[in-house]
Amino acid sequence: MNGNAVRRIAVFGAGGGAGRRAVAEAVSRGHAVTAVVPNPATYPGPAADGVVVVAGDVTDQASVAALTAGHDAVISAVHRPGVPADEFFPAAARALTAGLAVSRVRRLVAVGIGTALDAAPGVPLHDTEGFPAEYRAFSIGHAAELAVWQQAPETLDWVVLAPPPTLLDADGERTGRYRTGGTGLLELPADAPPFRYADLAVALVDEAEAPRHHRALVAVAHG
Numbered sequence: 108m109n110g111n112a113v114r115r116i117a118v119f120g121a122g123g124g125a126g127r128r129a130v131a132e133a134v135s136r137g138h139a140v141t142a143v144v145p146n147p148a149t150y151p152g153p154a155a156d157g158v159v160v161v162a163g164d165v166t167d168q169a170s171v172a173a174l175t176a177g178h179d180a181v182i183s184a185v186h187r188p189g190v191p192a193d194e195f196f197p198a199a200a201r202a203l204t205a206g207l208a209v210s211r212v213r214r215l216v217a218v219g220i221g222t223a224l225d226a227a228p229g230v231p232l233h234d235t236e237g238f239p240a241e242y243r244a245f246s247i248g249h250a251a252e253l254a255v256w257q258q259a260p261e262t263l264d265w266v267v268l269a270p271p272p273t274l275l276d277a278d279g280e281r282t283g284r285y286r287t288g289g290t291g292l293l294e295l296p297a298d299a300p301p302f303r304y305a306d307l308a309v310a311l312v313d314e315a316e317a318p319r320h321h322r323a324l325v326a327v328a329h330g
Contacts, residue, residue: 115178116315117141117212119165119203120185122150124277125218128308129182132281134158136312143174166198171206180214180315181207192248200255204263215256215265216314218307221272222246223253224326225291232272232292253324266320268310268327270302271295281305284330287320293328302328 116133120126121142133140134157143163144150154160164170165185175181183203187195207215223246226232233246256265271293285306286293310327314320 114180114316115139115141116180116182116312117143117175117178118182118184119143119163119171119199120183120218121160123184123186124275124304125307125311126182126184127151128304129184129311130158131155132305132308132312133182133315136316138312138316141174141178164202166195166202168202168205168209171202172209175207175210175212178210178212180216181212182311182315183215183217184311192245193251194248196248196252197255200252204255204259207263208260213262213264214315214318215263216311217252217256217265217267218311219253219267219269219324220246220249221269221292221326223249224269224272224324228291256322261322264318264321266314266318266322267324268307268314269324270307271326271328273301275307276301276303279303279305281309282330283309285310285327286330288326288328290324291326293326295328299329306330 116138118126118130121130122144130140130142134155140158142158142160147160147162150160163174185199222232224232226235233243253267
């Protein structure tokens with residue numbers, strides 16, 4: 108892909124912290140964006156030029172296929188409060204896999220979770236001793252979603268970007284700097300500030316424009 112070309116990017120979960128910043132980042136680069144949300148009436152703020160806000164269900168294959176037809180890439184930053192994570196995330200992954208096969212969109216960039224990264228080889232953080240039980244189910248849901256994509260056909264070129272396992276900075280301005288690793292937690296200084304949603308959005312759109320990682324879980328953090 109040519110990162111300088113105008114692209115059509117669909118963003119599922121466009122009303123959330125990562126999703127709406129991914130929309131803004133993509134539009135700032137001149138891309139056309141389809142912002143997919145359950146209810147457009149609740150979309151935060153007016154749609155900017157280059158953004159079309161539509162209703163869609165990320166767990167419905169037909170909805171995914173219809174809304175992504177003619178697009179070059181898809182970003183998924185979804186979650187659904189009130190639905191168990193181990194049900195919602197795999198359902199979304201299955202619908203995205205099947206729907207994108209129909210619309211023939213090959214590139215999928217998804218937001219993961221840092222607690223599903225390895226704290227030791229083969230041991231995700233959520234399986235370590237002392238991990239808070241109240242957060243484990245959500246992390247397990249993300250792991251189940253990843254398992255679906257790992258079994259997806261080779262035609263789906265997916266990547267999951269997992270930020271550090273802490274609350275992200277919702278107010279920090281974009282720096283444009285980040286670094287990526289593998290499936291393990293990236294080492295961070297003890298005094299490192301929270302990773303910014305705005306910089307996560309940069310990483311998401313970079314991978315949608317010009318893929319560097321393929322069919323992999325990838326840690327992302329401060330540059």
